[in-house]
Amino acid sequence: MMILSTKLFWKEQEKHGDIKNKKIDVKNLEGFTVLGDENFAKKAKVKRVLPKWLANPTIISVNLQNLKTKVSEVKLLDKSLRKLLKANGIQYFFPVQAEVIPWLLKANSHTDVIFPRDVCVSAPTGSGKTLAFVLPIIQALKKHSVKRIRALVILPTQDLANQVFKTFKIYAQNTNIDVCLITGNHPFATEQNQLITDNKAFGPLSKIDILVCTAGRLVDHLKMTKGLDLQHLEFLIIDEADRVLEKQPSLQTGKILNLFSLQKRRPPQKLLFSATLSQDPEKLQKLSLFQPKLFTSIVAESGEAPDNIVLNMETFVGKYTTPRELAEKYVITSLDLKPLFLYKLIKLEKLTRSIVFTHSVESAHRLAILLKSLFKSELKIEEISSNLQGKNRSVLIDKFSNGEIDLLVCTDALARGIDLPNVQCVVSYSAPKYLKTYIHRAGRTARAGEAGLAVTLLHPSQLAKFKGMLQQADKQNVEELTIPEEDLEPLGEQYKQSLQELKQFIEKEEKSDLKQTMSAKRKRKT
Numbered sequence: 001m002m003i004l005s006t007k008l009f010w011k012e013q014e015k016h017g018d019i020k021n022k023k024i025d026v027k028n029l030e031g032f033t034v035l036g037d038e039n040f041a042k043k044a045k046v047k048r049v050l051p052k053w054l055a056n057p058t059i060i061s062v063n064l065q066n067l068k069t070k071v072s073e074v075k076l077l078d079k080s081l082r083k084l085l086k087a088n089g090i091q092y093f094f095p096v097q098a099e100v101i102p103w104l105l106k107a108n109s110h111t112d113v114i115f116p117r118d119v120c121v122s123a124p125t126g127s128g129k130t131l132a133f134v135l136p137i138i139q140a141l142k143k144h145s146v147k148r149i150r151a152l153v154i155l156p157t158q159d160l161a162n163q164v165f166k167t168f169k170i171y172a173q174n175t176n177i178d179v180c181l182i183t184g185n186h187p188f189a190t191e192q193n194q195l196i197t198d199n200k201a202f203g204p205l206s207k208i209d210i211l212v213c214t215a216g217r218l219v220d221h222l223k224m225t226k227g228l229d230l231q232h233l234e235f236l237i238i239d240e241a242d243r244v245l246e247k248q249p250s251l252q253t254g255k256i257l258n259l260f261s262l263q264k265r266r267p268p269q270k271l272l273f274s275a276t277l278s279q280d281p282e283k284l285q286k287l288s289l290f291q292p293k294l295f296t297s298i299v300a301e302s303g304e305a306p307d308n309i310v311l312n313m314e315t316f317v318g319k320y321t322t323p324r325e326l327a328e329k330y331v332i333t334s335l336d337l338k339p340l341f342l343y344k345l346i347k348l349e350k351l352t353r354s355i356v357f358t359h360s361v362e363s364a365h366r367l368a369i370l371l372k373s374l375f376k377s378e379l380k381i382e383e384i385s386s387n388l389q390g391k392n393r394s395v396l397i398d399k400f401s402n403g404e405i406d407l408l409v410c411t412d413a414l415a416r417g418i419d420l421p422n423v424q425c426v427v428s429y430s431a432p433k434y435l436k437t438y439i440h441r442a443g444r445t446a447r448a449g450e451a452g453l454a455v456t457l458l459h460p461s462q463l464a465k466f467k468g469m470l471q472q473a474d475k476q477n478v479e480e481l482t483i484p485e486e487d488l489e490p491l492g493e494q495y496k497q498s499l500q501e502l503k504q505f506i507e508k509e510e511k512s513d514l515k516q517t518m519s520a521k522r523k524r525k526t
């Protein structure tokens, strides 16, 4: 018997002249086995059915003005923690805290009987996600007297890890919990020494209870630090989870996330946080979450995120949300005068305490020099990028926080999670490529219920793409802020002079770089 592919079959049918009807005539098929079938009927649309946990989230309000949950009334939380919150000026919980903290405390109150469910939290930037995991973890770990790493907190950058570490330190006061930070900011051996002590009788022992780290440095220590034991882990927290998992695929591909499922005791509870957490079931599937629970804020058609919204549970997929207090605008600029548009924008809006994002370290550097030349002593301008060592970056971040710097020019290395107080405006000098980038940049302002402005500079050819991108987050009303090109004409001479200064500055820098490289080479030779 002959085996016939569908293509050959149609050729055969053609010979028999029955192609018109495109119907298989079984009579002509003697001696053939047809593989596959041509079906020209229109297929019914497949209805997307979400896993139950994604379709039934707990909705988090984005309203930070009308707070309802008093810290003093959440009796599930230890009195000492409530006292510390009060001492740090926190009287009311933000919505994400009001939902997640009691839920986690309850889930962890009888872990000897029931494995706690894993948790995904998607809530806007600046909505207080950090405390939503810090407080329940401190409370849960207070009871232990033997030192073991019981909570592992992974973040995408050094600056962020540092920030979360500081929050843990504040709320671990008056407990015997030891928190450690490893980000590569210190020599490897120093970090090893902070993690482990070598006991003569028992071998390597943990010195700490909570480890806060960047993903890359964790991977290095897992490979090379003898005695680093995660067998007793009770919590695995991934903050800015989408970014961590993008940056460190080895975490995602099961190498580390699934490693814990092999441990002898119960696997740790996984807690994933982000303002842009994917709610795509296929992506989440890879994380091997255990009976996950989703907390998410939502936007309604109008772009508002009301408190009581009826969801279509079958099709609900959370969209990224931004703070209610965020005002958003864009400015159309020409390519060659873009720095002047920025200059004018800063003047018009009287911007201080503001951040300007560019797409690369080099362009941040050039723009900072140019702005310094244009503003002279009128504004204090600094640049911050991954080129700077961690310590210098922290100094700049502190200076900005204290109001000693008016304008910080930076790359997207600073876009995620960094909590700078009272940022007036975020300017995207280079248009963001992705919605996520836009949301995290803009999220440096309008934090913790404060008002804030995000302005994006666009060339006319970028406008359609930008608007399309914002529509994915149901943002339809982003207004244009018009700066007519004629208004820039009087600045022409000043601009030319500043460009000249920039050129000279860069040339000088290049020469000095060359000199340094040559002298380093010479030193190596000798």
Ligand SMILES: Nc1ncnc2c1ncn2[C@@H]1O[C@H](COP(=O)(O)OP(=O)(O)OP(=O)(O)O)[C@@H](O)[C@H]1O
Pocket (backbone or CB within 6 Å): 089, 090, 091, 092, 093, 094, 097, 123, 124, 125, 126, 127, 128, 129, 130, 131, 274, 275, 416, 417, 418, 419, 443, 447, 448
């Ligand atoms: N209940 C509260 N009351 C007042 N301020 C709060 C409260 N909770 C948190 N904050 C403050 O709000 C700011 C933002 O909090 P946090 O950094 O945790 O936000 P986030 O949701 O993690 O933001 P991002 O997504 O950008 O990382 C911080 O300065 C924090 O101290």
